[in-house]
Amino acid sequence: MSSTLDKNTRSLDELVADFDVVTSDSPASVADREALKAKPKFGTVFTDHMSRVSWTAADGWTNRRVEKYGPLLMDPAAAVLHYGQEVFEGLKAYKHADGSVWSFRPEQNAMRYARSAHRLALPELSADDFLASVAALVRTDIDWIPTGDEASLYLRPFMFASEAFLGVRPSLEVEHLVIASPVGPYFAGGVKPVSIWISQEFARAGKGGTGEAKCGGNYAASLLPQREAAKDGFDQVCFLDGAPEPAIEELGGMNVFFVHSDGSVVTPKLSGSILQGVTRMSIIQLLVDRGIEVHERRVTLADLRTDLESGQIVEAFACGTAAVVTPIGRLADGTFDVTINNGEPGALTMDVRAELTDIQNGRREDRHGWMTRLA
Incomplete structure (x- = not known):
């Protein structure tokens, strides 16, 4: 298993335990969820919950939680709406044949997320908090992960300047969230050039x-x-x-x-x-x-x-x-x-594609230790 944790050596279970989970009062029914998972359209169907961590210049990162997926309450003067101070990531959770759930090199996403935040003058989220916010959401909405060839749960961490302030300076208030969307094969009818x-x-x-x-x-x-x-x-x-x-x-x-x-x-x-x-x-x-x-x-x-x-x-x-x-x-x-x-499609192109998707889905040896177990 790859390690994305910081030097404090806390386990992923311990990090996820920092997140308070308040389950949705109106989750999708089992029938509706299964219907949505059966034919998901990329980025249009979302799970019942989202994870969230808040930041202020005074207190740093606080209030780690998983909450009901829904609209954000945002002030019209929120800095992100005027100056575009935001970053995001994209990664997937894969359910393997034994029911375990894994992600592909999430530590690299965590590091890039921090680099992107630094460039946009946003606070850098630790790798621990990045991975824990992903795992906490995956564990809460694990039943949303589709199975089948190249099916996965697409995860979208994002961070934005939430301070209500019409001035050109880095925001003193920031939100980090993770939302999730079940997705099927990108090429539904087969890979096409x-x-x-x-x-x-x-x-x-x-x-x-x-x-x-x-x-x-x-x-x-x-x-x-x-x-x-x-x-x-x-x-x-x-x-x-x-x-x-x-x-x-x-x-x-x-x-x-x-x-x-x-x-x-x-x-x-x-x-x-x-x-x-x-x-x-x-x-x-x-x-x-x-x-x-x-x-x-x-x-x-x-x-x-x-x-x-x-x-x-x-x-x-x-x-x-x-x-x-x-x-x-x-x-x-x-x-x-x-x-x-x-x-x-070229032979090498398709061969490399097959190798990579096989590793991600647990069908081929992960000799580089790229996969991290989330649940």
């Missing part, structure tokens, strides 16, 4: 900005180009770094990899404006385990075009928590339009 438009007009982030933080503003910046690309029949947008000789960074919500004809794999190096994906770092390790040469380097748009048109790139895929690994079947930017691997 996506088409990607490389945007030269819009940027997701810039040097010195918040690109490396997981905050809503980065995603908001991707929505207009995403909508424009969809009008032309593209599924996703890939963003550039804005340099005079532009280079590939990431999709609106996923990191990207390119498989070359010599067997090597290339992914854009972390630059301060690329999100440090947990799935990304895990895939790199799995590729290295196979003896595959992985290059983390700057991938210029010019080099990408040359490698695509010459056939040196034989597979491409994106990765993230929701879809795990998504094959890329087409890349275009207005000056070129290339179909990769005849628009079919």
Whole structure:
């Protein structure tokens, strides 16, 4: 079992015990819950409860609890509504064949959550509190976890500035919450390659900005180009770094990899404006385990075009928590339009995807100790 706990050596059970649980007075009926779990639509169905921890500059993190899921009471002057001071995370809970519940590398989510909070001038939540707030909710709503191929409970920790104050400074009051949504396979009809438009007009982030933080503003910046690309029949947008000789960074919500004809794999190096994906770092390790040469380097748009048109790139895929690994079947930017691997998922892409999902669902040995038991 992976350890995400801080140096005080308290067990997860002890940390979860710090959370007061007040159960919902109107939980979903068993029949309704099972119906909602049977065909969940990503991010639209939520469990009966949410976990929560409050922070003030005077008292620090206090009032750890699990409470009824429902609307938040928020002052119209809450800082988050005016200055966007918020961050979030995304991870999943998987129910294994023996009924136990596990999460994949949540300590990495905890560390990224703290880094994101620091960049947005929010208080850093400890790894203990992060994991305990996740586990407390999972244990309370364990019956909401769906079973079946690639089914899981999607967990959304988020933190926002709640102080009612119209002034440009860090908030003195903050809320951390975790909500949960049962989800099925991302690709309900089987894994399908996506088409990607490389945007030269819009940027997701810039040097010195918040690109490396997981905050809503980065995603908001991707929505207009995403909508424009969809009008032309593209599924996703890939963003550039804005340099005079532009280079590939990431999709609106996923990191990207390119498989070359010599067997090597290339992914854009972390630059301060690329999100440090947990799935990304895990895939790199799995590729290295196979003896595959992985290059983390700057991938210029010019080099990408040359490698695509010459056939040196034989597979491409994106990765993230929701879809795990998504094959890329087409890349275009207005000056070129290339179909990769005849628009079919690549063999290495699908093999790595299978290995990763097998580890997450307890079907394959967790040789790196990535899985943490929550319940």
